[in-house]
Amino acid sequence: MLSRRKFIQSIVAVALLPTKIFAQGFLSYNKFKVPRLELGRRQGKTVTFDLSIQSGVSQFFARFKTPTLGINQNFLGVTLRANKGDTVYINIKNNINQTSTLHWHGMKLPAKADGGPHQPIKPNGIWQTQFKIIQDAATLWYHSHQIHKTGEQVYQGLAGLFLIDDENSKKLNLPSDYGKDDFPVIIQDRKFNQNGTFAYLQSMPDRIMGQKGDVVLVNGVHKPVLKTQKSLIRLRLLNGSNARVYHLSFNDNRVFSIIASDGGLLEQPIKSNQLVLAPAERVEILVEVFQGETPILQHKSPDKPRQMMMSRMMGAGKDYFNIMQIVGQSKEKIAIPKQLVKHKTFSQINQKRRFSLQMKMGPQMMSGGKNAFSINGKTMDMNRIDEVIKAGSTEVWEITNTSMMAHPFHIHNVQFKIISRRGVIKGHELGFKDVVLVHPNETVAVIMQFPQFSDKNTPYMYHCHILEHEDRGMMGQFVVV
Numbered sequence: 495m496l497s498r499r500k501f502i503q504s505i506v507a508v509a510l511l512p513t514k515i516f517a518q519g520f521l522s523y524n525k526f527k528v529p530r531l532e533l534g535r536r537q538g539k540t541v542t543f544d545l546s547i548q549s550g551v552s553q554f555f556a557r558f559k560t561p562t563l564g565i566n567q568n569f570l571g572v573t574l575r576a577n578k579g580d581t582v583y584i585n586i587k588n589n590i591n592q593t594s595t596l597h598w599h600g601m602k603l604p605a606k607a608d609g610g611p612h613q614p615i616k617p618n619g620i621w622q623t624q625f626k627i628i629q630d631a632a633t634l635w636y637h638s639h640q641i642h643k644t645g646e647q648v649y650q651g652l653a654g655l656f657l658i659d660d661e662n663s664k665k666l667n668l669p670s671d672y673g674k675d676d677f678p679v680i681i682q683d684r685k686f687n688q689n690g691t692f693a694y695l696q697s698m699p700d701r702i703m704g705q706k707g708d709v710v711l712v713n714g715v716h717k718p719v720l721k722t723q724k725s726l727i728r729l730r731l732l733n734g735s736n737a738r739v740y741h742l743s744f745n746d747n748r749v750f751s752i753i754a755s756d757g758g759l760l761e762q763p764i765k766s767n768q769l770v771l772a773p774a775e776r777v778e779i780l781v782e783v784f785q786g787e788t789p790i791l792q793h794k795s796p797d798k799p800r801q802m803m804m805s806r807m808m809g810a811g812k813d814y815f816n817i818m819q820i821v822g823q824s825k826e827k828i829a830i831p832k833q834l835v836k837h838k839t840f841s842q843i844n845q846k847r848r849f850s851l852q853m854k855m856g857p858q859m860m861s862g863g864k865n866a867f868s869i870n871g872k873t874m875d876m877n878r879i880d881e882v883i884k885a886g887s888t889e890v891w892e893i894t895n896t897s898m899m900a901h902p903f904h905i906h907n908v909q910f911k912i913i914s915r916r917g918v919i920k921g922h923e924l925g926f927k928d929v930v931l932v933h934p935n936e937t938v939a940v941i942m943q944f945p946q947f948s949d950k951n952t953p954y955m956y957h958c959h960i961l962e963h964e965d966r967g968m969m970g971q972f973v974v975v
């Protein structure tokens with residue numbers, strides 16, 4: 495039922511945004527959708543996945559259809575799942591009419607297998623790759639990394655999850671029944687044109703701030719309702735958005751347990767009632783939802799009114815969304831393990847490096863040119879190696895943001911620990927990470943050990959994970975030798 499206030503609000507919203515055509519409330523027929531699980535063809539510890547990058551048509555809203563991209567399905571990718579110790583063989587066929595790639599985000603692997611800009615797959619081409627999974631249980635993901643096109647291709651749907659299990663994670667008494675009490679939650683905001691196509695980079699703010707949208711989808715569904723048979727569920731949250739940072743909480747402020755970050759399990763569950771999820775970050779949480787409870791996961795920007803005015807003037811639109819609703823159906827009380835895993839510590843530091851994230855203001859920015867974003871004063875060049883790193887070495891990287899907006903900084907091939915930043919390090923930032931949000935005028939230091947893969951000819955990337963920044967220069971290359 496619509497209250498009078500809500501009704502007036504919705505009329506005002508419609509008047510302000512003539513394209514606002516989306517239902518405001520939760521509709522019980524918007525069922526939570528679980529991406530199909532793909533376990534591959536297994537022979538002992540060898541698993542083979544056959545993937546197809548394909549195009550299709552998706553129906554996100556009743557009134558129109560949207561052309562989309564996906565992996566083995568119309569929109570987004572199937573969820574891949576394998577074990578630590580497995581050797582995975584992946585055959586990827588590119589069935590779309592543009593060059594693309596698939597990058598295994600968060601995976602420790604040889605540079606040739608990384609799926610970055612140096613492993614493009616032409617239309618009708620096939621890329622066969624293989625690597626051994628050497629890291630602990632984690633929620634990783636995969637997505638297009640095509641040079642200058644990553645933002646557009648991920649926006650169209652080229653992204654999916656890659657789950658790793660290990661002996662310890664299987665022994666722990668955590669919800670782990672995929673689609674039953676263990677749910678992927680891929681959060682993405684999108685903007686639509688009147689004809690149903692995705693609206694991509696149609697304004698100056700989209701180019702500067704990154705592409706944001708005015709609706710939020712979860713696994714490709716707007717405001718889904720998840721009815722759960724189990725009272726304790728695990729949500730594997732992925733911010734699969736191009737640019738938006740989410741400030742997540744439940745509408746009733748309920749406390750949940752954070753159990754994992756980008757790189758896998760935390761040492762112990764951490765209780766919290768909110769968390770910040772920057773683009774490309776993953777966090778796993780356990781939520782108790784009992785019969786009769788119907789909590790709503792929401793995003794509420796903490797911005798002060800003045801900042802909100804600013805970003806509205808920049809065309810950023812509203813910064814408050816209901817994301818999904820959970821409907822509890824069980825009364826059973828389920829216990830949560832107290833101890834999850836023991837993290838290795840770092841004893842020595844072999845090398846320190848500094849990175850400065852910069853945005854050029856003035857004409858270059860305004861013209862939306864290719865070189866508006868840089869790292870250490872340089873814009874991405876596929877023919878230039880920016881850093882040379884010794885295999886197996888432990889390094890500290892200090893990342894300084896000298897620009898006016900926050901940038902989620904991502905490093906390929908490693909999982910790092912944050913060792914210092916402006917505020918206290920808490921919540922999922924205590925765990926292993928492959929992305930860290932660096933605020934304006936902040937320096938964040940991270941420590942990591944590079945795996946023993948070496949290849950002087952094939953670089954890995956480090957970059958801002960606001961995909962429009964990455965595509966327009968805020969990316970560099972390193973080799974491990």
Ligand code: C2O
Nearest residue numbers: 597599774904955
């Ligand atoms: Cu999520 Cu370089 O990528």
Ligand code: CU
Nearest residue numbers: 598599600906
């Ligand atoms: Cu990556």
Ligand code: CU
Nearest residue numbers: 901958960963
């Ligand atoms: Cu950025």
